[in-house]
Amino acid sequence: MARFTVDGAELAYDDEGPRDSPSTPLVLIHGWTADRHRWDHQTAHFSAHRRVIRLDLRGHGESTGAGAPTIDALARDVVALLDHLGVGRFIPVGHSMGGMTAQTLALTHPERVERLVLVNSIGRMTYSRARGLLMAASTLAPFKLFVAANIRRAFGPGHPRDEVEKYIRASAATPREVVMTLYAAMRAFDVLDRAGEIRVPTLMVHGYHDVQLPVRQMLRLAKGYPDAEIRVLDAGHELPLERPADLTAVLDRFLARP
Template identity: 35%
Template structure:
């Protein structure tokens, strides 16, 4: 079993993808974090394929093999994912997103709840704007990505800057639309080593109609730093049906 690669035209934006598993198997779309790329999911994608799922990991615009664009509104990441799903012939999918990819996954699930059967949000940067949840300082939003900017190429730094700027001045209706997410949702926090607060993730899990919160104290990049624990939590959630 191997990883296959390709690109699709997603509404005029070229989106690169990596896939593993049988074409007819239940699809799981994987969205990486800011400054990363679809290849970060390779090990988990192979585990999904071995469990009878089809993994499709997308490079977000401005990352990996996907197009660099003039601007990077958060809504554009959402629209790219939905257009890529259409281009790949994917109807209802399970959706797994890390960090910026997690926030993008919430936007997809809010806009098209009928397209998302299961949702996994790994340490997502839920924006400020709900009672009792403190705003996240810009320093905390930026620091986890500074190392990526130094260590990695292969992405447009403007995409990260735009994401941080928009999450600091978020869409005031985002929290109001959280109840539109109908998919059973697993929120995974990275614990005290992560810059994303447990308080904010707990608020998100409470606001979801069918949300649950799990903490794996491995820092922000749980799927990379604790892959076995991530797999043990996520695979049963995605593959077990009522």
């Protein structure tokens, strides 16, 4: 693990794999209340033959800093890190909130993004009026209860209970300010009407049982992409944890595509 300081935050990151590989570096971006270890399986696989960079977003994992007020701010942190490492072109792979960050990178730095991978991510969070009111009310619950309810719903049916509880504890260790600020940032995120501007080959992988960001919202986003490949797996919202080997295989095939 290395560290890089940007805008008042110290970001923990891993930079693995051969620097002289002809393959474009992967940049792995985790989701809300998670950390860079969501990508352990993918990092171990891809770093054998290409450069792989993964980071703990500000306030998450081993990184410091307050919660970013917007998804754009998270994207700026990623760009600052890549500039520091001398990385030009790259392929962002983002899970959930990380996918929102990855889309922002593709829109703000199109000359640097070669391909794009979105895992359980969408372009706009959309709810019925009743669901929206429930989501708003949930923020008034005690913090640990709020986190536990969200993480418990993130896993698909049948995922081992002890694993779920482990990730609830890890998520609850994320500072409250970070959790709540980025929860609001995700709800405000909206690039749905700009999807057509992202013209690079894009892979969208989603869990069929995702109730946090349902498949239909991903499909709505995919309609706007000029070059989108869609894969739906038998999992919930936490694909990197629920089906790591299957996710890696799907990524492998996409990256090998001409």
